[in-house]
Every structure is written in C-alpha cells, then in structure tokens.
Amino acid sequence: MTKLILYGLEASPPVRTAKLTLAALGVPYEFVEVNTLAKENLSEAFLKKNPQHTVPTLEDDGHFIWDSHAISAYLVSKYGKNDNLYPKDLLQRAVVDQRLHFESGVVFANGLRSITKPLFASGLTTIPRERYDAIIEIYDFLETFLKGQDYIAGSQLTIADFSIISTLSSLEAFVDIDPAKYTRVTAWVKRLEQLPYYEEANAKGARTFTEIIKKTNFKFAS
Template identity: 60%
Template sequence: MGKIVLYGIELSPPVRTVLLTLEALNLDYEFKVVNFLNKEHRTEEFEKKNPQHTVPVLEDDGHCLWDSHAIAAYLVNKYGKDDALYPKDPLKRAVVDQRLHFDSGVLFANARNITAPLFIRNVTDVPQEKIDLLNEGLNFLESFLVHDFIAGETMTIADFSILSTVTTYEAVVPIDAARTPKLVAWIKRMSKLPYYEKANGKGAAVAIKLLKEKLGRK
C-alpha cells in the first residue's frame, strides 16, 4: 500500500468527515494543510490533483479523489476489514447513501449558503430564512434518529459526514436538547469515540470560534 495523503484544513467539515473515516479504519496517513489565504488551492500543482480546487483531496497510490462522501466510501470499500461502516446490503447501503446525499444537498449546502458570504464577501447579516433552513435540517435529523445512529442501529460513514456538519452549526443555531433530544444524545454518543477530538472536535472548535467572530457573537 502506498502512502495515503489527505489535503485539507481542519475547520472544513468535509475534511473532518475524511479524518473521522481514516481514524475509524485505523489507517496511516499524512495530513497536508492547504492554506487558502495563500491561495494554495489555486496553485497549478494542486489543481492537477483537483481541478475544482476544493478540499478534501485524498491521494492514494498515485490517484486523487475529492468530495468527502466519495472518499469515505472509497476508504471503507478498499481498506475496511468488514463493511460495517458502509454496508454492502443494498437496502442498508441505500439508507446510508440517502443520508450522505442529505448532508451534501441539504445540511452542508444550507450551511455553506451562510458561511460562503461571510468569508468571501464579509456579509455578516444572516437572513432569517437561511437560519430557518438550518433549523429545518436539524428537525429532519431528529426524525431520522429512530435508532442510535443516523442510518440505523450501527455507526456508518453517514454519521461521520453529518456529525462534521452539525457540530459546526452551533456557531449559527443552537442544537437544543428540548427541541431535538435524540440529536443531542447522538452527538454526545459520537463525541465519546476515542478519535473524536483529534478528527473532529478540535477542528469544529476552530470553525465555531471563527464563525462567531465573523458574526460578532460570543
């Protein structure tokens, strides 16, 4: 096996999704920080790895992949000792895929509609309708949690993907146990993973602090 290299920045939720997956699989990897302020994502070298110049990017055996959901699935398919994190059973996998698409198409998309104007155009006034969409996403997650985990009775890459997104939500909307008790319990359950702080907690804290500063909140 060649060296696995992950390119990204820890405050990015999609990057943290991949970090959680790598740690869960107990894989050796090198993490290379991509400095966006210095426009390292726009260099010719980086664009050869990913013409969309986004993170995360995974380099493995000379091949480059981007999009956290695709990377997480790839890692489990290639390196997982079993299929627990990404089941091969058609129905179970379909549920995991649905949750992954929900993250990319709803949760993360709605969050990015707030964060992108903040960082790109310094727009600090967040319209109420954008906040309402974040809250709607949290309500949907509460309804998904029929079992202990996002896609069923066992932990999957869907948990990693959604966890990395919603733990950054706190900067904009509170995740309230009175309103979404199952969601709060799930976050607490996931935070007990031995690699949680390294793979998600530290980066989420940086992201929350930065977002709150941008929004003028404490």
C-alpha cells in the same frame, strides 16, 4: 499498503469527515494542510491534483480523489476489515447513501455553505433569517431520522454519521439548539463524542471553525 495523503484544512467539515473515516479504519496517512482561506487550493500544484480545487483531496498511490463522501466510501471499500461503515447490503447502503446526499444537498449546501460563502466571499455579516430557519429544519429532519435507532442510518455507525456530525458540529457556531427539544439528536451527538478518535478527528477542527466564525461578528436578520 501504499502511502495515503489527505490534503485539507482541519477547520473544514468535509475534511473532518475524511479524518473520522480514516481514524475509524485505523489507516495511517499524512495530513498536508491546504489553507483555502488563503486560497492555497488555487495554486497550480494543487489544481493539478484537483481541478475542482476543493478539500479534502485524497492521494492514494498517485491517484487523486475528492469529495468527502466519495473519499469515505472509497476508504471503507478498500481498507475496511468489514463493511460495517458502508454496508454492502443494497437496502442498508441505500439508506446510508440517502443520508450522504442529505448531508451534501441539505445540511452542507442549504445549511452551512449558504451562510459561510456570503460571509467569506462577500464579507456580508448580516445573515438572512431564512438561513436560521433552514438550520432548524435540518435539526427537525435529523430528529425524525433518529427515531427508534442509535445512528443516523440505522443501528450501527456508518460514514453517514461522520459526514453529518462534521457539518452539524460546525452549524453549532451559528445556532444554539435546545437539547430538550432535540433529545435524539443530542443523544446521538454524545454517542459520537465518546468515540476514542472523535476529539482529534473532529472536535478540534470544529472548535477552530467556531473561532473563525466568531471573528466575523455575524448576526441573523430580524
């Protein structure tokens, strides 16, 4: 097996998605920190690896792959002992893919990034109220997705769970959700927290992310 290198910042939700996938597969790898807050991802050396200068970036035998969704699908396809985490059945895979696109286009882009980009890029600490409403809408969707099933894309754990939990555990830095209202989401989160690798692959980074956010002293507009 060739040596895998994962470049990224542990606080980053997409990086934690890749870490969860690698942990679930039991694939050894080297983690190289790239501090995006210090703009290390804009260095000449990193731009040669990933001209889009995003994390995570995966190096496998001299080849570079970026985007956590693409990385996770690649890892399961190449290193998985079975296809449970990313089913080959076309209908099952379509559901997983839909959830992955939901994470990138809604949970991450419309939820998390729409808040963090103004915070860090522009120093704006008053967040428009509609951003809070967008997070609530995300929880509403997830509660619906989980009706009658234990995992986000069906009856088994997939990379869609890893993708969404990494971002959702970061949104908790902004919004306290009522577990009585979102019983399915709450049960799903607890189910993932019981994974033996969850603490190391996601929880630690999520706590670091929350600490960073708290230092911004953000508030939602009334």
